[in-house]
Amino acid sequence: MKRSGKTLLPLTKVYYPCWNCGKKVEVEQRTITYRAFCEQCEKEYNEKKASDLKEYVRLKTIIMHERAMRILEKQKAEVYLYKEASEAVLEFAMQPGEKFSSSHEMVAAMELIRNHFKVKTQQSVGNYRVDFMLPELHVVLEVDGHLHKHSLVKDNERDIEIRKILGAEWEVVRISTKNIEENIDKLTDAIQAIANYKREVRRKHNGIIPEWYSARENNHYAKIIDKSFKRDFK
Numbered sequence: 001m002k003r004s005g006k007t008l009l010p011l012t013k014v015y016y017p018c019w020n021c022g023k024k025v026e027v028e029q030r031t032i033t034y035r036a037f038c039e040q041c042e043k044e045y046n047e048k049k050a051s052d053l054k055e056y057v058r059l060k061t062i063i064m065h066e067r068a069m070r071i072l073e074k075q076k077a078e079v080y081l082y083k084e085a086s087e088a089v090l091e092f093a094m095q096p097g098e099k100f101s102s103s104h105e106m107v108a109a110m111e112l113i114r115n116h117f118k119v120k121t122q123q124s125v126g127n128y129r130v131d132f133m134l135p136e137l138h139v140v141l142e143v144d145g146h147l148h149k150h151s152l153v154k155d156n157e158r159d160i161e162i163r164k165i166l167g168a169e170w171e172v173v174r175i176s177t178k179n180i181e182e183n184i185d186k187l188t189d190a191i192q193a194i195a196n197y198k199r200e201v202r203r204k205h206n207g208i209i210p211e212w213y214s215a216r217e218n219n220h221y222a223k224i225i226d227k228s229f230k231r232d233f234k
């Protein structure tokens with residue numbers, strides 16, 4: 001036994017009122033830090049918690065989908081062309097498990113589905129979770145927010161690991177949320193252009209994007225992609 005200097009009180013049973021109904025509940029600590037429930041209330045409490053969580057996920061998905069539709073409307077996309085894809089994305093998102101982690105991902109999925117691409121979302125690749133896998137293009141698609149440009153070196157390490165697992169024919173393509181907001185109808189062209197560009201860079205560097213490329217050159221590389229995306233697809 002550890003000598004704590006404190007007097008050890010013998011374990012005595014004490015009673016606390018059920019948090020819900022007030023009925024006496026037997027607990028084994030003098031001071032309890034959790035809410036005590038009687039058997040009946042505990043059952044009800046757990047059922048309510050589970051159904052609340054389900055409802056929360058449902059509403060969160062609906063709101064995320066509504067925001068996705070707003071992203072389409074704001075950039076004046078021909079929204080009726082997205083009707084079927086929009087419904088398919090919502091139906092898919094309602095299934096158990098996290099299918100999308102943002103409205104921007106939902107918009108990207110709508111565009112991909114509308115163009116008849118096979119789409120897998122939120123897939124585990126090794127220790128990583130990727131936003132999209134596009135098996136026909138051998139592309140892992142990541143939809144990145146504005147913080148992305150600060151972590152290019154980390155992205156590079158992630159790419160190496162992902163390609164090690166999926167195969168060298170795969171490329172990771174990152175599309176900024178800004179481009180999702182502004183150029184959604186060019187998404188599939190952009191994905192293919194960027195993937196091809198990356199493959200070309202690799203060909204020139206013995207199949208890899210060299211270490212020295214990551215710091216200074218990677219900024220340059222990101223700029224080229226950004227520029228070509230805007231030039232070709234706006």
Ligand SMILES: [Zn+2]
Pocket residue numbers: 018019020021022023037038039040041042
């Ligand atoms: Zn109770």
